[in-house]
Amino acid sequence: MADKIESSAFSLTEEQIAIREAIDDLCEPFDNEYWRKHDADSTYPEEFVDAVYEQGWMSMLIPEEYGGGGADIRDAAVVLEQIERNGCHAGAVRAGMYTMGAILRHGSDEQKAEYLPKIASGELRLQSFGVTEPDAGSDTTRIKTFAVRDGDEYVVNGNKIFISRVQHSDLLLLLTRTTKREDATKPSDGFTVLLVDLNKAIESGQIVATPIKTMVNHETNELAIRDLRVPVANRIGEEGKGFKVILSGMNSERVIVTSEYIGAGFYLLDRAVQYANEREVFGRKIGMNQAIQIPIARAYAQLQAASLMRWRAAEMYAAGDNPRFEVNGAKLLASEALWAAAEAAFDTFGGYAAAEEYGIERAWRGARLPRTAPISNNIVLAGIAHGTLGLPKSF
Numbered sequence: 001m002a003d004k005i006e007s008s009a010f011s012l013t014e015e016q017i018a019i020r021e022a023i024d025d026l027c028e029p030f031d032n033e034y035w036r037k038h039d040a041d042s043t044y045p046e047e048f049v050d051a052v053y054e055q056g057w058m059s060m061l062i063p064e065e066y067g068g069g070g071a072d073i074r075d076a077a078v079v080l081e082q083i084e085r086n087g088c089h090a091g092a093v094r095a096g097m098y099t100m101g102a103i104l105r106h107g108s109d110e111q112k113a114e115y116l117p118k119i120a121s122g123e124l125r126l127q128s129f130g131v132t133e134p135d136a137g138s139d140t141t142r143i144k145t146f147a148v149r150d151g152d153e154y155v156v157n158g159n160k161i162f163i164s165r166v167q168h169s170d171l172l173l174l175l176t177r178t179t180k181r182e183d184a185t186k187p188s189d190g191f192t193v194l195l196v197d198l199n200k201a202i203e204s205g206q207i208v209a210t211p212i213k214t215m216v217n218h219e220t221n222e223l224a225i226r227d228l229r230v231p232v233a234n235r236i237g238e239e240g241k242g243f244k245v246i247l248s249g250m251n252s253e254r255v256i257v258t259s260e261y262i263g264a265g266f267y268l269l270d271r272a273v274q275y276a277n278e279r280e281v282f283g284r285k286i287g288m289n290q291a292i293q294i295p296i297a298r299a300y301a302q303l304q305a306a307s308l309m310r311w312r313a314a315e316m317y318a319a320g321d322n323p324r325f326e327v328n329g330a331k332l333l334a335s336e337a338l339w340a341a342a343e344a345a346f347d348t349f350g351g352y353a354a355a356e357e358y359g360i361e362r363a364w365r366g367a368r369l370p371r372t373a374p375i376s377n378n379i380v381l382a383g384i385a386h387g388t389l390g391l392p393k394s395f
């Protein structure tokens with residue numbers, strides 16, 4: 001493990017600095033070789049995920065009355081950033097931290113009492129959410145998965161794509177339509193969110209999950225949903241108003257993934273700086289060459305700027321605001337800064353960047369995806385243009 005270069009502790013409390021140290025300890029056994037192997041074999045990092053659950057980090061955002069840690073989004077940001085800062089893969093766990101927010105904010109008292117304590121204790125894992133569809137992509141309003149009411153159940157049919165971790169989750173938060181787009185008063189009306197018992201659905205064949213191998217070990221799947229029966233009691237929020245339920249989770253997701261990108265970027269720079277200070281070619285350290293120094297320095301400045309924007313967004317979110325620009329701007333800047341750090345690290349390691357045992361090519365692959373998923377930067381920029389700057393809508 002490379003020594004860590006200075007990264008901003010701006011606005012961190014003593015408790016949050018202690019969280020960083022606890023995460024450093026948690027991550028220590030999960031070294032480059034551990035992640036290289038899981039990546040090569042496309043296997044789920046069970047031991048790492050178990051450790052994160054066992055130490056209570058996954059339930060930190062659940063209020064104490066339901067058995068969680070009662071922490072706020074800023075603490076969660078510290079955890080996710082530090083996991084990536086140590087070269088570990090936060091994508092394996094992150095959704096388990098914030099997906100429960102839909103139940104917390106929109107669930108009934110009975111649903112909260114039934115699910116949140118079990119999610120907090122780790123008895124139930126809510127690691128999966130199903131939004132994306134083959135024919136809808138970035139335009140969620142065009143999803144077709146449809147839920148028809150039949151007595152006290154919904155019967156759901158449709159197809160989803162890129163739905164991650166279904167094999168490692170007990171529950172799935174599923175976005176459906178209960179009114180077709182063409183029959184709804186506006187495109188964002190007519191959605192309904194259902195909490196699906198995944199074990200039952202997969203066992204009975206009502207959901208068939210087909211893994212999709214991707215450039216990162218992300219355990220993602222195509223889902224065929226056929227006559228899936230979900231009790232009406234499992235509906236989260238009102239029928240027809242599910243878009244709001246899904247959207248309300250997006251801000252916390254963005255603050256969390258942005259923090260991961262910042263941690264991953266600093267990790268790549270930790271490695272690049274260490275290597276540039278050690279590797280000698282032409283009789284001197286490669287770090288003496290400005291062609292090596294400048295991209296590293298630029299990426300560092302970009303990461304620091306993204307980090308400040310992230311803290312601003314997190315603060316506003318924690319204060320109960322709905323900071324759309326700050327959250328999306330931070331995601332944009334952090335994903336670009338991460339990519340700059342990955343490119344700088346790749347160039348610094350030269351040919352060794354391509355050798356799997358160094359872990360740079362794996363981190364570099366992982367650094368590309370955030371510009372495209374969970375939301376592409378094109379769509380983020382369009383949102384800033386339309387929503388913040390008042391430019392005409394392009395879609």
Ligand SMILES: Cc1cc2nc3c(=O)[nH]c(=O)nc-3n(C[C@H](O)[C@H](O)[C@H](O)COP(=O)(O)OP(=O)(O)OC[C@H]3O[C@@H](n4cnc5c(N)ncnc54)[C@H](O)[C@@H]3O)c2cc1C
Nearest residue numbers: 129130131132137138162163164218220373374376378395
């Ligand atoms: C590894 C992985 C894991 C994922 N996990 C999940 C998950 O667990 N659950 C889930 O629901 N989804 C998940 N996703 C889906 C992810 O959120 C989508 O891939 C992402 O939102 C982009 O949608 P798309 O791939 O259909 O791209 P498309 O919507 O088809 O877009 C293709 C390209 O065109 C661009 N584009 C389209 N329209 C416009 C426009 N009007 N202006 C400018 N550019 C435009 C986009 O920016 C993009 O670059 C995952 C994806 C991946 C790759």
